Amino acid sequence: MTALVHATALVRTFGTRRAVDDLSFSLDAGDCLALFGPNGAGKTTALRLLAGLLKPSSGTATIDGIALPATTARVRVGLISHRVMLYDALTARENLRFTAALYGLAAPEDAVQRALEALRVADRADVPVRALSRGLQQRVAIARAIVHTPDVLLCDEPYTGLDEQGGVALTALLRERREAGAALIVVTHNLQEGLALATQAAIMRNGRFVRHEPSAGVDPQRYAAEYRDLVA
Amino acid sequence: MTDPTRGILVSAWVIARKDLAIEFRTRSAFLSAIVFTLLSIVVFFFAWDPTAVGPLDLAPGVLWVTFTFSGMLGLHRAFAVEARDGAMDALLLAPVPRESIFLGKLLANLAFVLGVQTVALPAVSLFYNLPLGAAALPIAGVLVLASIGLVSVGTLFAGMTANTRMTELLLPVLALPFFIPVVIPAAQSTADLLAGRPLADVFVWLRILLAFDLVFLFACTVAFPFTLED
Amino acid sequence: MTPAPTGSAPAPTAPTARTGIDWVAVVAALVTVAAFVRAIWFTPPDLLQGYAQKIMYVHVPTIWVAFLALGLSALSGAFWLFLKDPRLDRFAESSAEVGVVFTTGVLVTGPIWAKPIWGAWWVWDARLTLTLVLWFLFLGYLVLRGAIDDRELRARYSAVVGLLGALLIPFVHLSVYIFRTQHPMPVVANPEGIQMPAVMQVTFFFSLFAFTLMYVAFVRARMALATDRDALEDASTAER
Numbered sequence: 001m002t003a004l005v006h007a008t009a010l011v012r013t014f015g016t017r018r019a020v021d022d023l024s025f026s027l028d029a030g031d032c033l034a035l036f037g038p039n040g041a042g043k044t045t046a047l048r049l050l051a052g053l054l055k056p057s058s059g060t061a062t063i064d065g066i067a068l069p070a071t072t073a074r075v076r077v078g079l080i081s082h083r084v085m086l087y088d089a090l091t092a093r094e095n096l097r098f099t100a101a102l103y104g105l106a107a108p109e110d111a112v113q114r115a116l117e118a119l120r121v122a123d124r125a126d127v128p129v130r131a132l133s134r135g136l137q138q139r140v141a142i143a144r145a146i147v148h149t150p151d152v153l154l155c156d157e158p159y160t161g162l163d164e165q166g167g168v169a170l171t172a173l174l175r176e177r178r179e180a181g182a183a184l185i186v187v188t189h190n191l192q193e194g195l196a197l198a199t200q201a202a203i204m205r206n207g208r209f210v211r212h213e214p215s216a217g218v219d220p221q222r223y224a225a226e227y228r229d230l231v232a
Numbered sequence: 233m234t235d236p237t238r239g240i241l242v243s244a245w246v247i248a249r250k251d252l253a254i255e256f257r258t259r260s261a262f263l264s265a266i267v268f269t270l271l272s273i274v275v276f277f278f279a280w281d282p283t284a285v286g287p288l289d290l291a292p293g294v295l296w297v298t299f300t301f302s303g304m305l306g307l308h309r310a311f312a313v314e315a316r317d318g319a320m321d322a323l324l325l326a327p328v329p330r331e332s333i334f335l336g337k338l339l340a341n342l343a344f345v346l347g348v349q350t351v352a353l354p355a356v357s358l359f360y361n362l363p364l365g366a367a368a369l370p371i372a373g374v375l376v377l378a379s380i381g382l383v384s385v386g387t388l389f390a391g392m393t394a395n396t397r398m399t400e401l402l403l404p405v406l407a408l409p410f411f412i413p414v415v416i417p418a419a420q421s422t423a424d425l426l427a428g429r430p431l432a433d434v435f436v437w438l439r440i441l442l443a444f445d446l447v448f449l450f451a452c453t454v455a456f457p458f459t460l461e462d
Numbered sequence: 463m464t465p466a467p468t469g470s471a472p473a474p475t476a477p478t479a480r481t482g483i484d485w486v487a488v489v490a491a492l493v494t495v496a497a498f499v500r501a502i503w504f505t506p507p508d509l510l511q512g513y514a515q516k517i518m519y520v521h522v523p524t525i526w527v528a529f530l531a532l533g534l535s536a537l538s539g540a541f542w543l544f545l546k547d548p549r550l551d552r553f554a555e556s557s558a559e560v561g562v563v564f565t566t567g568v569l570v571t572g573p574i575w576a577k578p579i580w581g582a583w584w585v586w587d588a589r590l591t592l593t594l595v596l597w598f599l600f601l602g603y604l605v606l607r608g609a610i611d612d613r614e615l616r617a618r619y620s621a622v623v624g625l626l627g628a629l630l631i632p633f634v635h636l637s638v639y640i641f642r643t644q645h646p647m648p649v650v651a652n653p654e655g656i657q658m659p660a661v662m663q664v665t666f667f668f669s670l671f672a673f674t675l676m677y678v679a680f681v682r683a684r685m686a687l688a689t690d691r692d693a694l695e696d697a698s699t700a701e702r
Contacts, residue, residue, distance in 0.1 A: 015613060016474045016696050053324055054461070075327035083318030087250070089257045101246040102326040128257070144322070385626070392619045396609040406602045406623060409595050413633035416641055436640060444633055451629055455622045458543055461615065 002065040004029050004183040005050065005152055009059035012045055012207075019045040021207030023059070027183040027200070029151075032174070034194030034215065035187045037204035038231045043187045044082075046204070047154045050185065051079045063152055075103060078150030080158045084141040088130035092121060092140040095129060096147050103148040115143040118176075120169050135163045142170060146177070153177055155186045159193065171197070191224050203230055240335065243328035247336025252343060254313055261309040262347060265302045269352045272298040273359055287360035292422040295356050296415050299349065299378070304404055306344040307386040310337045311394035324460065334387065334456035338449075341383045341390075349375050367425040370434075374425075377441040378418040381448055385410040388452040392459050410448075417441050474696035475548065478686045490672070490679035497665070497672040505665040517575045519665055523673035524567040525593065531561030531677065532596060535603075536628040539621030548692065549685075551617035554624060556684035558603050560677060565597040588639040595634045599627045613692070 003026035010023040020042045027033055035043050048054045050061050052069030066073040086095050096115060100108035116122040119139040129137055138161040146153065153174070159167055174197055178184055188194045195201060195215055201223070202212040210230055255262055276294040277287075314320035323333050353375065357364045364371070386407050393402040417437035424434050501519040508515035535557040542550040572590055573583040584590070603623055610616040658666065 015699060017699060051325055053321060071327035071329070074325060077325070079321070079325055081318060081321060083321070085318045085322040087254055087313060087319055088317065089254045090250075094253065098246070098250045099322065099326070102243060102323075102328055104327075388622070388626075392606075392622070393609075395615065396606070396619075397611075398605075398609045402606060402609055405605050409598045409602060409634075410626070410630055412595055413630070413637040416637040420641070440633070440637055440640075447629065447633075448626075451626060455626065459619060459622055461618075 002062075003027060004031070004064055005185070006062045006065075007050065007059070008061075010046070010049055010056050010061060011058045012042075012049055012054060013057045018207050020049060020056075023207070023209065025200075025202070025209070025212065027152075027185070029181040029183060030178055031200060032178050032184040032186065032198045033200045033202060034198035035185060035202050035204060036189070036191060036194060036227060041204040041231075042207040043204055044156055045207075047079065047081075047156050047185065047187060050152070051077050051154055053079075075148070076151040078145040078148065078153045080142050080145045080153070080155040082157050082160060084129075084137050086129045086137065086141055086144060089128055091126050091128055092116065092132070092143070093125040095140065096125075096144055099144050099147050105148060111147050111149070115147040116140075118146070118169065118173050119143040120165065134161050135166055138162050139166050139169070142173070146173065151182050153182055153184045155184065155188075157187060157189070159188065159190065191227060192220055195220050195223065203227060205231055240329050240332045243326075243332040244335035244339060247323070247328075247333060248339035248343070251310065251313065251337065251340035255309070255340070255344065261306060262344065265305045265344070265348045266351050268305060269298050269302045269348055270355055272301070273352070273355055277359060288362065288426060289423075291356055291360040291362055292419045292426065294360070295352065295422060296378075296419040298352055298356075299345075299375075299418075300382070300408070300411050300415060302348050302352070303345045303379070303382050303386060304407065306341055306348070307383075307390040307403060307407075308394075308400065309344075310341050310387060311391050315394050330457035330460060331453050334391070334453055337391070338383055338387045338452075341387050342379055345379045345383055346376065349379065362426060364426075367428070370425050370431055371422055374418050374421050374434075374438070374441070377438065377445060378414050380445040381414045381441065382411055384445070384448045384452045388456055388459070391456065413440065413444055475689060475693040477690050477693040480686065480690075484679070484683065486675075486682055487679040490675040493675055494672040497669040501665050501669060505662055506659075508662075511579060514575055514578045517571050519669040521568065521571040521575060522666070523670045524564050524571060526670060527673050527677045528561055528565040528568055528593070528596060530674070531557045531564060531681075532600065532624075532631075533628065535561060536624040539617075539624040542617055543621050546614075548613070548617070549689075551613075551620065552685050552688040552692070553681070554617075554620060555607060555688055556681045558600055558620075558624070559684055560680040562597070562600045562604065563680070564673075564677070565593060565600055568593050569597060586638075586641075588635065588641070591638040591641075592631070592635050595638075596631070599630070603627065613695075 005025075005027040007023050007025050010020055011018065012020040023046060025033065035046070037043050045054065049056055050068070052061075052074045055069065061068045063073040063076050068074065086092075087098075090098070093112060093116065096112040097108060100111050105111050113122065116125050119142055121136060121139045121143060124132060124136060129140060132140065142158060155174070158170055162170060171193075174184060174186070178197070184197070186194055186197060195218060198215040200212065201215040201218060202209045204210070211226075273294055276290070276297070280290055311320070314323065324330075353368075353371065356362065357368075386403075389403055389407045389410075393399050393406065396402055417440045421434035421437040421441075424437075425431075497519070501516055505516070505519075507513050535554045538550045538554040538557065541547075542554065572593070576585055576590075577583050603620060606623060607616055607620055610619060
């Protein structure tokens, strides 16, 4: 069986800087990789490579055996970035409808409504996004990223800007996606949050995994202490 | 999505419709382009001595100079919408061919430029007392042909300059040389048509416009994916 | 503490050696001086145009180099899009910058000839207009390059603009040609063969050769500068 997400010796350079340096891992359906690391470690670049937004300088990334950036691979990926990727003049519903149309969804209205309800923003869905608070915008952004129910969900600091209710909704959503057989990668600074969701944990530094293990037996307290030593 | 060409056009239309919805909601760029056009038409009139140069001789130049610059106003908007909040990434993530992003932007820009022209042409003919009459339809045709060429090149360059330091200044510096072979045939054929010359006389100009449209529509569509970071 | 690089990492740009004398430049300069000497003292003046015609030995080779520079710059950019070799982009940049210098030369020498022959410094003649558009294209290209810091993005955009610029030239030529033509008929690229006495022909082609050599020398020097600039940039990012 092919892994849902498979990275083989991924390298991405910018000029002479190696932002991602020889990254290999694979995730099966239901796996969640929590990715930690200091700023500039290459986490965002890694996610952009796996989303097909960047081409690797060498190595390959595949989604269910299909090499990125083929459209048949991209269609199965969702990305929650630290930017909201929304049109602020349009309402949340219009933004999601547009995404649904781009992905050619069969029942776009249902998918839009489902995503809005999952993030608990359905009641504010018909005001322009610019009139929403930062926290609500982030919820709409997450709803936009999952409107096509991706098999692979890449999350770059998804909790940033969310209020408590939003955070609870997001955690529930991520769990639900994982149980439905999606593979997740969650980049976060919050070790507790990350480890609670994860099946694998990795620490990135200078573009490489300096530590990568199944998270089942990991003690969060000790992991936090070791993390501080590793990135110091 | 079995036929790839159809897929490109369908998603282009989805993107164009979204752009027009945003424009319709905010209306800021469209209204300013209209006001700019009307103002230029008025200012141009006073830049010439009306006793020395007849309005009929002046009108084609005014029409095409305002066309060029008002067109540029709309082009900025196309990618500014995507640059804010990283929406361009969402377009690139979506399973649509890169070409349809370009064509979608192009369609929205074309609607924008033609929208401005539907105000500009009557305004010029009103202020300069033009006997449009039978020439109205052929001139409208010239406007459409010229717009396609202008928007093809302009959309591509607007996409690039949106990622540079001097967006506002760089777009005209890059794009204006490309508008020369659009403006020359357009202005010349407008003048000929206004002078009551038959359509056959301007065919040579129309052929250049048509060739420019075809070549640059194709070339810019093919070039666009190369301008994207990868 | 960086681990040994694996995969296809581009090595930092190595600076150029810059030792000794640039012999290409020396030869180019000598040949150009020789061409000037021959054109001024050893070639008879034109029967109709008199001494004004002599500027042709500068003007036409300059145009030739200007178009050569644009063509090679566009071509090199096109190759960059597929090969991604930074040297190709450096060549495109250098060729375009040298092209601006030569195009400026055309725009200066043209009017000097036009004033005595046509009676006006500037005439909206087809080929003069084309050269002016070419000049604007080159300038736009260089302004674009100056507005982008990221080397890869700069190369990418420049390649696209260069290619479209090359595509634009025939359209500008066609439209301004129909618009107005009052330039003398071409005397070199004439279908009935070259309409010039042999002594003038020798001077002309000698001059053409000299200017092309000058182009090569300029581009070489400019490329060395671009290489060193990239090397410096690589060295300073590596330090950080």
